[in-house]
Amino acid sequence: MRKEKDKIKIIPLGGFNEIGKNLTVIEYKNDIVIVDCGLKFPDDDMLGIDVVIPDVTYLLKNKDRVKGIFLTHGHEDHIGALPYILKQINVPVYGTKLTLGIVQIKLKEHGILSTVDLKYIKPKDIVKLDNVSVEFIRTSHSIADSVAIAVHTPAGVVLHTGDFKIDYTPIDGCVADLARFAELGKKGVAVMLADSTNVERPGYTMSESTVGESFENIFFSAKGRIIVATFASNIHRIQQIIQAASKYGRKVAVSGRSMENIMAVAIELGYIKIDKETLINVDAISKYNDNQVAIITTGSQGEPMSALSRMAASEHKKVNIQEGDTVIIxxxxxxxxxxxxxxxxxxxxxxxxxxxxxxxxxxxxxxxACQEELKLMHTLVKPKFFIPAHGEYRHLKQHGELAVKLGMPERNVYLGENGDVIELSRDSIRKVSSVTSGQVFVDGLGVGDVGNIVLRDRKHLSQDGILTVVVTIEKDTCTVIAGPDIISRGFVYVRESEDLMDGARELVKQVLKECEENKIKEWPTIKGNIREVLRGYLYEKTKRRPMILPIIMEV
Amino acid sequence: MRKEKDKIKIIPLGGFNEIGKNLTVIEYKNDIVIVDCGLKFPDDDMLGIDVVIPDVTYLLKNKDRVKGIFLTHGHEDHIGALPYILKQINVPVYGTKLTLGIVQIKLKEHGILSTVDLKYIKPKDIVKLDNVSVEFIRTSHSIADSVAIAVHTPAGVVLHTGDFKIDYTPIDGCVADLARFAELGKKGVAVMLADSTNVERPGYTMSESTVGESFENIFFSAKGRIIVATFASNIHRIQQIIQAASKYGRKVAVSGRSMENIMAVAIELGYIKIDKETLINVDAISKYNDNQVAIITTGSQGEPMSALSRMAASEHKKVNIQEGDTVIIxxxxxxxxxxxxxxxxxxxxxxxxxxxxxxxxxxxxxxxACQEELKLMHTLVKPKFFIPAHGEYRHLKQHGELAVKLGMPERNVYLGENGDVIELSRDSIRKVSSVTSGQVFVDGLGVGDVGNIVLRDRKHLSQDGILTVVVTIEKDTCTVIAGPDIISRGFVYVRESEDLMDGARELVKQVLKECEENKIKEWPTIKGNIREVLRGYLYEKTKRRPMILPIIMEV
Known part of the structure; x- marks a missing residue:
C-alpha cells in the first residue's frame, strides 16, 4: 500500500456547487498545483458586494508547497481572484499567451504587475515540478487559447478539462487536441474533473462559425449602422464581426473600457486580425455614412454602466442610437x-x-459542452474516477449520472464540495477530511471586512429603512436634557407621516419617563425598551419593520 | 363627422411597456368600462415594496362615469389591485364564476368582501350599460374560466382578447369560442387589443393536455412520494395531477396557503373534480406508503417562504424531502x-x-399564444385598428409588426403607453392627450407613501450602509458637551475597523472645533461640513460611500 503522503489529493476551494470562483488544488507529496483562481459575481442577497473570491486559508497555511497557479483560460471566473490571492501568496502564474495577456491587464490595474512571475506556456508544453509535471492540452471555449490541464504523478494522472466545448470548425482552426485526450485515456487517467455547465442540454453546442453566418446575413441586409454587443473576451466572436464588417465595406469602431483593453491585447498578440484602415476611432464614426460603420461594444448583459446601456439611455458621449441602427446582442x-x-x-x-x-x-x-460532447470527452479519456466540476449541485449530480450511464461504477464518481480533501487510491476515491473554504467578499478596498452581520444589516436597511432615536440624558439624575429626536431614512416619506413620527416620539418620552422614575440607569436596558415599544407601534401602524437605532448621549 | 364625445377612447393605465398591473379604460359617451385591475410584482430596485398597483387618479376624477370593472380572468396581474382600487372607487365587478371565486378570497383578506357588488357572468353573456354593452367570449389560458371582452358601441366594437392561447384539447373541453371571434370579425371590429406576451416565439403553444401525458409517465414509474409544485391558479394543471394520482392509486394532499385556498374554491365551484377518498390532509400522509402519496404544493417560483422552499430547506412542519421522492416543478x-x-x-x-x-x-x-395563434386571432377578428397589449415595448413592437405582415396598414397599428388617451375615428387611431398614470407602491399597510426618495435611500443603505454621527452642543456657546459618537450599520464590521472609526471621530472633532472657533451656529452648515469631510475620508479609506447622517442635539 502506498504511503499516506504518496497519495493524490484533490481539494476544490471554489467552483463546486456554484457557478464561479473556480479554484482547484491538486497535491502530490510536496507539490501543490493550483488550477485556476477565479472570482464570482455576487448573488442578489450580497448587497453592495463587488466580487466574491475563494477563501484560501488552506493555501496560506501551505504556502511553501504551492508551486504555481495554472490557468485554463482568461475568463473572470477562472482568473479574477488572482490580484487578491497573489497579494497573499506570490507564486508563478502559468498560462497561454492570451490568458496571461488578459491577466496582465488585471494585475496592472491592481498595481502588482511587476511583482508577479508570469510563465508563458503553449499547448503540449509540460512543466516539471519536484514530484509532478503539468501538461497543457488545447481545448475550445468561448475565449481563445483555452487549455485543459493534466497533472502527471507517479500515482496516476489527474486531468482537469477546464471549461470546454468540442468545435470542429473553430475560428482559429485550432481544434481541441482530441488525439492527446485519447492517448492519455489509453495510457490511463486516474481521475478526471470536467466542466458540468451544460450537462442539462441534450445534443451538441453549435460551432462558433454558425454565428459568423448569422452576422453575414445581418450585415448583408442592414442599411444603417450596425452595433454589436458581446463579451470582451470572446475574441473569435469579435474576429467574426470584423470579418463581416470588412466584407461589406464597414469600418469598425470599439466602445467600452474592457472591450478596448482586451481588443488591444488581442490585436497586439495576433489573436485578432484587423486591417489598420478598418479599425477607426469611435470619435470618427460621423465621418462615414451609416452603412459604412460597425461598432463593437460591451453591455451584452445589460450592465447599467456599460457602453450599450449608455447608448440605449442616450447617456453615451459618442454614440447615440438612431432610427435605422441595427443592434445585435x-x-x-x-x-x-x-x-x-x-x-x-x-x-x-x-x-x-x-x-x-x-x-x-x-x-x-x-x-x-452539451451532453454529446461530454460523452465524447468521457469516452476518450476513460478515467478510472470522475469528479464533476464547475456547476451547481444539479449540474454535478447530472454529470455524475451521465458518467454512470456511460459505464462508470457509481462508487467511482465523487460529488464534491468546496473544502473537501478528496484522496485517490488505486481502488477508491474518498473524502478524508475538510479544510477551510468559503466566500470572501470584496467591497471597495475591503477584502473580507464585510461579513454576514454587515450583509444582514444591509438587507434589513434595504427592506424598511432605519429609524434613529437620539436622546441626551444627564447622567446622575437620569433627566432628559435634549430630545428625543427621531430621524428616519428609507422608511416612510416623512412629510406625509408627521402623525406617525409624533406618536413615536411620545412613546419614547414615556419610556424615558418610566426609566427616570424607576431610576433605571443601564443604557442597554433603556435602549432595549425603546426598541421594543417602537417596534410594536410601527408594525401596528405600517406593517413594516425598520431597523431601530436608539442612541443615548450622556452629559 | 362624429362629435368629439361620441368617439371611442381607450386609455391604458397599466400593462403597456410592462408585464403586469393590467388595467385598460374603454370610454364611450358617458360610459367608462374598466377591463381588468391587476398588480405587478416589484422590480429588483423597488426595495422593500410588496406589490405595485396602477395610478388611477384619472378614474377617481371620473368616478361617476365608471360603470364597472370587467375581469378577463383570475390571475394576480389582472385582479390583484382590486382590493386597493375598490376602496377608492366602489363599482360593480363583473367576472366568471372562478374569477370571482378567487376575487372573493382576496376581498375577504382585505375585509371588504361585504361592501363589493360582484356580478357573475358567463361566456356569451352581454351586460347592457347606458351607451355600450359588454360581451364575454370564452378563451383558453393557464387558468380556467378566462374570457375576452367585446365592448359594443354605436361607433364600433372594441375587442380586448385578455390573456389567451388556442388550445384545441383543453382539460375542461371548452375550446375558445373561435366562431364568435369570426362572427365579430365578419360584422366588423373597430379595434382589437391583444396579448403580446409570447409574440417572440414562433409556432404554437402546446396544449395543456401534453403536460398530462408527462405526468402519467412520471407517475407510472415513480417509486416514492410525488410532490408537484405549480401555480395555485392553474386549475387544469391541478386537475391533471389529481387524475394521474387517481390512476396510479395515490392519495392527494395539498400544502401551501394559496394552493389550499384556491383549490377549496375550485372544488366547491366544480372546477376541480376529486373523490372524497382521494383528497387527504397533509397530516395524514405518513399513514400511507410512499408510493400511495402525491402532494400538490406552491413554490414553483422558488419563493423563499413557499411550501416547496420550506420542504427543500427542512423547514416545513409536515413534509420533509427524503431519498426516493420525486419532485416535479x-x-x-x-x-x-x-x-x-x-x-x-x-x-x-x-x-x-x-x-x-x-x-x-x-x-x-x-x-x-405564440406567433401562429396570434395570426389566427388577427385573421378571425380582422380588426380595422390594432393596439398590441400586455407586454414590454419589445413585445408590443413585434406584435405590431406581425399585424402589418398580415396585411394591416402600418398607420392602423398604435403602440401605446400607459396614460395615452387613444381616440378612434372611422379612419384613424391617434393619441389626443395623456392622463396621469404610473406605479403606486404598496409597502405593508402603506399605499403610495413610499416614493422615489424613500426608495433611493433604501438603495443607498443597501449598498454601503449608514454612518450616524451624533453630537450634543450647548446652544449659546457652541461648545460640544457630549459626543461626537459614531455608530454604523451595514458599513463595515465594526470590531475590525476601530482605527477607521477613531479616525472619523477625530475628523468630526476638528470640524466641530473649527465651527466653534468661527462661531458658526447654523446646524445645516455644520452638518454639511461633517458630511463632506467624512465622505472624502471614508471613500479614500474604503472606496465605499455609506449614507452619512449627522445629528446635532442642542441643550
Whole structure:
C-alpha cells in the first residue's frame, strides 16, 4: 500500500456547487498545483458586494508547497481572484499567451504587475515540478487559447478539462487536441474533473462559425449602422464581426473600457486580425455614412454602466442610437441578468433601432459542452474516477449520472464540495477530511471586512429603512436634557407621516419617563425598551419593520 | 363627422411597456368600462415594496362615469389591485364564476368582501350599460374560466382578447369560442387589443393536455412520494395531477396557503373534480406508503417562504424531502426568479429527491399564444385598428409588426403607453392627450407613501450602509458637551475597523472645533461640513460611500 503522503489529493476551494470562483488544488507529496483562481459575481442577497473570491486559508497555511497557479483560460471566473490571492501568496502564474495577456491587464490595474512571475506556456508544453509535471492540452471555449490541464504523478494522472466545448470548425482552426485526450485515456487517467455547465442540454453546442453566418446575413441586409454587443473576451466572436464588417465595406469602431483593453491585447498578440484602415476611432464614426460603420461594444448583459446601456439611455458621449441602427446582442443573459437585458432591448427598440438577439436569430452559441460532447470527452479519456466540476449541485449530480450511464461504477464518481480533501487510491476515491473554504467578499478596498452581520444589516436597511432615536440624558439624575429626536431614512416619506413620527416620539418620552422614575440607569436596558415599544407601534401602524437605532448621549 | 364625445377612447393605465398591473379604460359617451385591475410584482430596485398597483387618479376624477370593472380572468396581474382600487372607487365587478371565486378570497383578506357588488357572468353573456354593452367570449389560458371582452358601441366594437392561447384539447373541453371571434370579425371590429406576451416565439403553444401525458409517465414509474409544485391558479394543471394520482392509486394532499385556498374554491365551484377518498390532509400522509402519496404544493417560483422552499430547506412542519421522492416543478421561472428556482432544485437534489423540471421533461406549457395563434386571432377578428397589449415595448413592437405582415396598414397599428388617451375615428387611431398614470407602491399597510426618495435611500443603505454621527452642543456657546459618537450599520464590521472609526471621530472633532472657533451656529452648515469631510475620508479609506447622517442635539 502506498504511503499516506504518496497519495493524490484533490481539494476544490471554489467552483463546486456554484457557478464561479473556480479554484482547484491538486497535491502530490510536496507539490501543490493550483488550477485556476477565479472570482464570482455576487448573488442578489450580497448587497453592495463587488466580487466574491475563494477563501484560501488552506493555501496560506501551505504556502511553501504551492508551486504555481495554472490557468485554463482568461475568463473572470477562472482568473479574477488572482490580484487578491497573489497579494497573499506570490507564486508563478502559468498560462497561454492570451490568458496571461488578459491577466496582465488585471494585475496592472491592481498595481502588482511587476511583482508577479508570469510563465508563458503553449499547448503540449509540460512543466516539471519536484514530484509532478503539468501538461497543457488545447481545448475550445468561448475565449481563445483555452487549455485543459493534466497533472502527471507517479500515482496516476489527474486531468482537469477546464471549461470546454468540442468545435470542429473553430475560428482559429485550432481544434481541441482530441488525439492527446485519447492517448492519455489509453495510457490511463486516474481521475478526471470536467466542466458540468451544460450537462442539462441534450445534443451538441453549435460551432462558433454558425454565428459568423448569422452576422453575414445581418450585415448583408442592414442599411444603417450596425452595433454589436458581446463579451470582451470572446475574441473569435469579435474576429467574426470584423470579418463581416470588412466584407461589406464597414469600418469598425470599439466602445467600452474592457472591450478596448482586451481588443488591444488581442490585436497586439495576433489573436485578432484587423486591417489598420478598418479599425477607426469611435470619435470618427460621423465621418462615414451609416452603412459604412460597425461598432463593437460591451453591455451584452445589460450592465447599467456599460457602453450599450449608455447608448440605449442616450447617456453615451459618442454614440447615440438612431432610427435605422441595427443592434445585435450577441450573448445570452446570465441567470439573474434577464431583466437588465430586457430593459436595454426595450430602450433600443424605442429609439427606433432594429434589435436582434438570441430569441430572434442565431447570434450566440455557448462555450460549454452539451451532453454529446461530454460523452465524447468521457469516452476518450476513460478515467478510472470522475469528479464533476464547475456547476451547481444539479449540474454535478447530472454529470455524475451521465458518467454512470456511460459505464462508470457509481462508487467511482465523487460529488464534491468546496473544502473537501478528496484522496485517490488505486481502488477508491474518498473524502478524508475538510479544510477551510468559503466566500470572501470584496467591497471597495475591503477584502473580507464585510461579513454576514454587515450583509444582514444591509438587507434589513434595504427592506424598511432605519429609524434613529437620539436622546441626551444627564447622567446622575437620569433627566432628559435634549430630545428625543427621531430621524428616519428609507422608511416612510416623512412629510406625509408627521402623525406617525409624533406618536413615536411620545412613546419614547414615556419610556424615558418610566426609566427616570424607576431610576433605571443601564443604557442597554433603556435602549432595549425603546426598541421594543417602537417596534410594536410601527408594525401596528405600517406593517413594516425598520431597523431601530436608539442612541443615548450622556452629559 | 362624429362629435368629439361620441368617439371611442381607450386609455391604458397599466400593462403597456410592462408585464403586469393590467388595467385598460374603454370610454364611450358617458360610459367608462374598466377591463381588468391587476398588480405587478416589484422590480429588483423597488426595495422593500410588496406589490405595485396602477395610478388611477384619472378614474377617481371620473368616478361617476365608471360603470364597472370587467375581469378577463383570475390571475394576480389582472385582479390583484382590486382590493386597493375598490376602496377608492366602489363599482360593480363583473367576472366568471372562478374569477370571482378567487376575487372573493382576496376581498375577504382585505375585509371588504361585504361592501363589493360582484356580478357573475358567463361566456356569451352581454351586460347592457347606458351607451355600450359588454360581451364575454370564452378563451383558453393557464387558468380556467378566462374570457375576452367585446365592448359594443354605436361607433364600433372594441375587442380586448385578455390573456389567451388556442388550445384545441383543453382539460375542461371548452375550446375558445373561435366562431364568435369570426362572427365579430365578419360584422366588423373597430379595434382589437391583444396579448403580446409570447409574440417572440414562433409556432404554437402546446396544449395543456401534453403536460398530462408527462405526468402519467412520471407517475407510472415513480417509486416514492410525488410532490408537484405549480401555480395555485392553474386549475387544469391541478386537475391533471389529481387524475394521474387517481390512476396510479395515490392519495392527494395539498400544502401551501394559496394552493389550499384556491383549490377549496375550485372544488366547491366544480372546477376541480376529486373523490372524497382521494383528497387527504397533509397530516395524514405518513399513514400511507410512499408510493400511495402525491402532494400538490406552491413554490414553483422558488419563493423563499413557499411550501416547496420550506420542504427543500427542512423547514416545513409536515413534509420533509427524503431519498426516493420525486419532485416535479411544473412551471417555468418568471424572469428574475431563475436563481431562486435553481437554489430549490439544488437543495432538493441534495436531499436525494429526483427533481424533474422544464429543462428535463415537458412538465409545463405556457398560457399565452405564440406567433401562429396570434395570426389566427388577427385573421378571425380582422380588426380595422390594432393596439398590441400586455407586454414590454419589445413585445408590443413585434406584435405590431406581425399585424402589418398580415396585411394591416402600418398607420392602423398604435403602440401605446400607459396614460395615452387613444381616440378612434372611422379612419384613424391617434393619441389626443395623456392622463396621469404610473406605479403606486404598496409597502405593508402603506399605499403610495413610499416614493422615489424613500426608495433611493433604501438603495443607498443597501449598498454601503449608514454612518450616524451624533453630537450634543450647548446652544449659546457652541461648545460640544457630549459626543461626537459614531455608530454604523451595514458599513463595515465594526470590531475590525476601530482605527477607521477613531479616525472619523477625530475628523468630526476638528470640524466641530473649527465651527466653534468661527462661531458658526447654523446646524445645516455644520452638518454639511461633517458630511463632506467624512465622505472624502471614508471613500479614500474604503472606496465605499455609506449614507452619512449627522445629528446635532442642542441643550
Amino acid at each position: 450577441s450573448a445570452t443573459p446570465i441567470p439573474g441578468n434577464e431583466k437588465l437585458v430586457s430593459k436595454v432591448i426595450n430602450q433600443l427598440f424605442k429609439k427606433g433601432a432594429d434589435v436582434i438577439y438570441e430569441a430572434l436569430a442565431d447570434v450566440h452559441v455557448s462555450g460549454h | 411544473s412551471a417555468t421561472p418568471i424572469p428574475g426568479n431563475e436563481k431562486l428556482v435553481s437554489k430549490v432544485i439544488n437543495q432538493l437534489f441534495k436531499k436525494g429527491a429526483d427533481v424533474i423540471y422544464e429543462a428535463l421533461a415537458d412538465v409545463h406549457v405556457s398560457g399565452h
